[in-house]
Each structure stands twice: as structure tokens, then as C-alpha cells.
Amino acid sequence: ETAVFQTPNYHVTQVGNEVSFNCKQTLGHDTMYWYKQDSKKLLKIMFSYNNKQLIVNETVPRRFSPQSSDKAHLNLRIKSVEPEDSAVYLCASNRDWGAEQYFGPGTRLTVL
Amino acid sequence: GDSVTQTEGPVTVSESESLIINCTYSATSIAYPNLFWYVRYPGEGLQLLLKVITAGQKGSSRGFEATYNKETTSFHLQKASVQESDSAVYYCALGDTGYQNFYFGKGTSLTVIP
Numbered sequence: 001e002t003a004v005f006q007t008p009n010y011h012v013t014q015v016g017n018e019v020s021f022n023c024k025q026t027l028g029h030d031t032m033y034w035y036k037q038d039s040k041k042l043l044k045i046m047f048s049y050n051n052k053q054l055i056v057n058e059t060v061p062r063r064f065s066p067q068s069s070d071k072a073h074l075n076l077r078i079k080s081v082e083p084e085d086s087a088v089y090l091c092a093s094n095r096d097w098g099a100e101q102y103f104g105p106g107t108r109l110t111v112l
Numbered sequence: 113g114d115s116v117t118q119t120e121g122p123v124t125v126s127e128s129e130s131l132i133i134n135c136t137y138s139a140t141s142i143a144y145p146n147l148f149w150y151v152r153y154p155g156e157g158l159q160l161l162l163k164v165i166t167a168g169q170k171g172s173s174r175g176f177e178a179t180y181n182k183e184t185t186s187f188h189l190q191k192a193s194v195q196e197s198d199s200a201v202y203y204c205a206l207g208d209t210g211y212q213n214f215y216f217g218k219g220t221s222l223t224v225i226p
Contacts (some may be wrong), residue, residue, distance in 0.1 A: 003157075004157065037216075043203075043214070043215070043216035044215070090157075090158065100160050101160065102159070103150075103157045103158035105156070105157040
């Protein structure tokens with residue numbers, strides 16, 4: 001099956017903890033992305049990663065960092081979560097810049 | 113700034129009725145906006161429904177269509193006759209070619225009653 005997979009589906013944690021979310025795509029794409037969908041349902045790009053080039057949205061707090069072992073994987077690490085980090089995090093991939101994006105099902109994070 | 117505003121949901125229509133979901137955008141930092149409609153069916157991930165990159169053009173897919181209107185900054189989604197299987201959440205989106213600036217609307221939940 002070719003798609004974008006994310007784990008876990010849900011994660012509940014407390015302020016200050018570290019969390020890591022996994023994303024894997026089996027589509028053979030070269031570019032991967034992380035988006036945050038907040039409580040207002042707005043989807044905002046956080047990172048994009050292509051051929052070892054990382055592009056960071058300047059509004060993303062430094063406690064967030066992407067981690068990639070190869071072009072099929074782009075994980076998201078949050079060093080010390082804050083309440084405002086509660087959101088759904090969506091991973092996506094595409095063949096190259098401008099091509100159609102394919103999204104994973106998302107990981108819902110709740111910070112208590 | 114850049115933003116997308118779409119019809120507030122939820123929207124409920126009967127099967128075979130027509131549908132329009134409004135979408136307007138503001139693109140101040142994107143020189144050549146691309147416009148999209150994404151859909152999330154129950155239990156599935158977001159998927160692209162249609163995309164239009166040139167003003168004045170119309171995109172269509174699965175019976176849905178949307179026209180990129182630069183004058184009214186709109187990209188409304190329409191379907192002449194909906195089916196129960198169209199029940200989903202629809203997102204209007206705005207982006208540049210490289211997806212570095214990519215904005216989704218809040219989504220419109222559609223329920224089609226048989």
C-alpha cells in the first residue's frame with residue numbers, strides 16, 4: 001500500500017514533556033512537510049524537507065524540530081511541550097515543489 | 113495577510129440537490145496564488161479534490177467544479193447533484209507553487225441526506 005502514514009493517532013502529555021511523532025511515506029516522493037492544524041482549523045506549514053534541504057517557517061518555536069533518516073521519513077520532535085501546542089499535526093509529501101501533496105491522517109496532541 | 117475564508121458549516125443537503133461552498137481568499141504575499149479544494153472523507157486523510165493555478169480557469173473532479181476568479185478573489189466549489197458519498201469535510205486552500213506558503217480554510221462539513 002502506498003500512502004502517508006503517521007503514528008501515533010493520538011497523544012496526551014503534560015507541559016514540559018518531550019514528544020516525537022513519526023511520518024513515513026511509501027510514495028517515493030522527494031519532499032515532505034509538517035503542518036499544524038490548530039483549534040480554529042487553520043492549517044499552517046511548519047517545515048518542508050527536500051534532498052536534505054530544510055525550510056523552516058520562521059514562526060515555528062525552536063522547541064520544534066524535524067528529524068529525517070531518509071527521504072521517506074520525516075519525524076517531528078517537540079522538546080518541551082506547551083499548552084498552545086495542542087493541535088492536530090499533519091504530515092504530507094509530494095514528488096517535487098508544486099506537485100500534488102498527499103496527506104497523512106494526522107496526529108492529535110493534547111497538552112494538559 | 114494571506115488567508116482563506118469559506119462557508120461556515122455544518123452544511124446539510126438532500127441527495128440530488130445542488131451544492132455551493134463559498135471560498136474567498138486574500139493573497140498579499142503570494143504573487144501567483146494556486147487555489148485548491150481538499151476533501152477529508154470519514155476515517156481518511158486529506159486528499160486533493162481539484163487544483164487551479166491560473167486565474168480564469170475552472171477545475172473539476174468527481175462532479176465538483178470551481179472557477180478561479182481573480183476579480184472577486186473567489187474559488188467557490190459547486191456540484192449540480194450531490195450524492196450521499198460526498199459527505200465529508202471540504203477545505204479551500206491557497207498556496208504558492210512550492211507550498212512554502214500554504215493556507216487552508218477552516219473546513220466545511222457536508223452531510224448529504226439520502
